Every structure is written in C-alpha cells, then in structure tokens.
Amino acid sequence: MLKCLRVLPAPVTRSCYRCGSSYVARMRFINHLKEDPGACLKALDSDVEGILNRLGEGGSLVKEESVLITCTEQNRALFCLDVGQLDQGALEEACGAAFVDLRKAFFILRGEEAPLVARGQALLRWHQGNGFCSASGQPTTRNQAGSQRVCQSNGLIYYPKMSPVIITLVSDGRRCLLARQTSFPRGMYSALAGFCDMGETLEETLRREVAEEVGLEVDSVLYSGSQHWPFPQSSFMVACHATVGPDNAQLEVDHAELEDARWFTLEEIRAALKVRTPPRELRDQPPTVWVPPAYAIAHRLIGEWAEDQERRGEGR
Numbered sequence: 001m002l003k004c005l006r007v008l009p010a011p012v013t014r015s016c017y018r019c020g021s022s023y024v025a026r027m028r029f030i031n032h033l034k035e036d037p038g039a040c041l042k043a044l045d046s047d048v049e050g051i052l053n054r055l056g057e058g059g060s061l062v063k064e065e066s067v068l069i070t071c072t073e074q075n076r077a078l079f080c081l082d083v084g085q086l087d088q089g090a091l092e093e094a095c096g097a098a099f100v101d102l103r104k105a106f107f108i109l110r111g112e113e114a115p116l117v118a119r120g121q122a123l124l125r126w127h128q129g130n131g132f133c134s135a136s137g138q139p140t141t142r143n144q145a146g147s148q149r150v151c152q153s154n155g156l157i158y159y160p161k162m163s164p165v166i167i168t169l170v171s172d173g174r175r176c177l178l179a180r181q182t183s184f185p186r187g188m189y190s191a192l193a194g195f196c197d198m199g200e201t202l203e204e205t206l207r208r209e210v211a212e213e214v215g216l217e218v219d220s221v222l223y224s225g226s227q228h229w230p231f232p233q234s235s236f237m238v239a240c241h242a243t244v245g246p247d248n249a250q251l252e253v254d255h256a257e258l259e260d261a262r263w264f265t266l267e268e269i270r271a272a273l274k275v276r277t278p279p280r281e282l283r284d285q286p287p288t289v290w291v292p293p294a295y296a297i298a299h300r301l302i303g304e305w306a307e308d309q310e311r312r313g314e315g316r
Ligand SMILES: NC(=O)c1ccc[n+]([C@@H]2O[C@H](COP(=O)([O-])OP(=O)(O)OC[C@H]3O[C@@H](n4cnc5c(N)ncnc54)[C@H](O)[C@@H]3O)[C@@H](O)[C@H]2O)c1
Pocket: 163, 165, 167, 190, 191, 192, 193, 194, 195, 196, 209, 229, 231, 232, 235, 237, 257, 292, 296, 297, 298, 299
C-alpha cells in the first residue's frame, strides 16, 4: 500500500533591508517583465550592457535571443544569452572565461548558480526546437522575455515544456538500491528513475518503474522534493524514498535498461558520497563507486537516506 506524503515546507520569505524588496515583490516583478515587453527590454539593457560591449558586433544578435531567467533579491533581472553563433575562443578571451560542458559544470557550480544555468540552457534549447507551429507549420514568434511562443496564423500559444520523471531511492531498511545505465560515466550509480506515461499518477509511475527495472514491489513512499533537470529535454524530477520489506528484496534486474543494480550498505554509501568529482582511474582497476553531483536530486535522496540510517543507528 502506498502511503505518506511529507508536508511541504512553507515558502521562505526574505526581506532586504536596503531596498525593501520581498519574495512577493520579486515574483511580481518577474511576472511584470514577462507581460510587459518594454519593461523587459529595459531590464535586459541594464543587465547585459557590460557583457554585450565585450561581444562587439555579435552583441545585438545575442540580445534578441536572450531569455529572462529570474531576478535577484535586489530586483535586478537576470537573462541567459545564447552565444552559440559567436567565436567561442574570442569570447573566452574577451570574458576571461572558459566554456564547460553542462553536465561537468554541475560539479563546479555552487549554491544557486546551478539551477539558473540549467534553466537558462533549457529555455534556450526549447526556443531552438519550437520555431514552427505543429498545427499550421508556420513560424512561431517569441515574446520579449522568452516565456512563450505564438503562431500568428492561428493564435496557438506554446509554453516551455518539462517531462515529468519520478526518481526513487528504494531501501530495505538496512541497505539502499542504486543502479547504473551503460551510458553513465564509469563507476557512477544513481537512484532509479523513469518518465511518467500519459495518464499515470506519480505513485503509479514509481511502482511501475521499480517493478520494471529491478522486479520489486514497493510498500511505502515518502515524498522528498523536486527539481528541474535540463537533460535530455527538460525533465521535472519528483524525488521520493520508497521501502520494500527485507523478505522482498531479491532483485531481478532488467539488463536491457540497466547495466547493474545492487544494494549498498551505509558504509558503501558514505564512501560514495565522499567522492567529489569523477575519479581518474585506469581502465583495468575496479571502478570506485560515486554518485551524481550535489546539485542532482539523486544526491540529495542518497544523502537523506544516509542521515536517516545514522539517526536510526544512534537510536538503537
Ligand atoms: N537529477 C537527477 O538526480 C537524475 C538522476 C537520475 C536520472 N535523471 C534523469 O531522469 C531521466 C529519466 O531516467 P531514465 O532514463 O532511467 O528513464 P526511463 O527509465 O523512463 O527510460 C528512458 C526511456 O524512456 C522512454 N521515454 C518515455 N518518455 C520519455 C520522454 N518524455 N523523454 C525521453 N524518453 C522517454 C525512452 O525510450 C527512453 O529511452 C533521465 O533522462 C535522467 O537525465 C536525473
């Protein structure tokens, strides 16, 4: 029987004593920028002026393709620029920066930076893939903020899309279950994940994916959190803990989907969480097990499980 949903924490309301801004004011400011192209353009000019000067002639093209991603606590709008068409070497020199693959960047970025980069990249990619209306075949046009596209011939509005995915860390009370696909980097294991089918509830997806991938029937589910994940085309990850009874923990792994799936002890999980970046190892050495970077919600699930086991251990 599936049961139990953690009560969601109340949204954090922060105030800034210098500018008097608050969470509510910020959210309304962002909404205003989405709806008022003139205000959005003004905010864009003031946010990106410095960097556009450094981009030279390519600057105006880049400005047109920019997307609004959020605003700071001081109500300063932040935009993501698509610089894909510019000379990357020249750009790195002009900005004193270096391009990094997005997956690798998640090992480097800290705090609030990673979701902003993920959001900006996902939004730019969504625009690149939605230039035409799927009903009329005519080009679509975007609004200034980049929060929607419209087909002028039939009025259809397109909004950025995320695919719901359930990610679940299964525990048998003493151990937790991690798996890897052949496409994962060497040694990396993660929690089980799967896309929702049309019409499914999240609980149904969770039960189905665990059954399909490792042949287990879960007893209980506890919601943990959610995140936007930019791969492969923007997923909306919903993360849960699930349990199976110790007598129902025999795995039957679907090797068409997973290269490996196995139970890990607390000791093994502690060691895996300590590996901060993918280890450099020789191919003939057995791989060190490591887990997705801190930003990935899989990491959070695994960390929560370890903390819970430690608390239970202290209580025994
Ligand atoms: N953020 C994290 O911590 C984290 C951790 C693990 C996995 N993930 C993400 O979860 C996603 C789903 O995991 P999975 O690959 O095990 O899923 P999965 O088990 O559902 O298998 C993937 C297959 O599902 C099919 N599919 C059905 N709907 C799809 C859709 N909307 N988009 C793409 N494919 C669809 C495709 O055939 C695809 O090959 C992955 O893309 C991965 O990036 C995120």
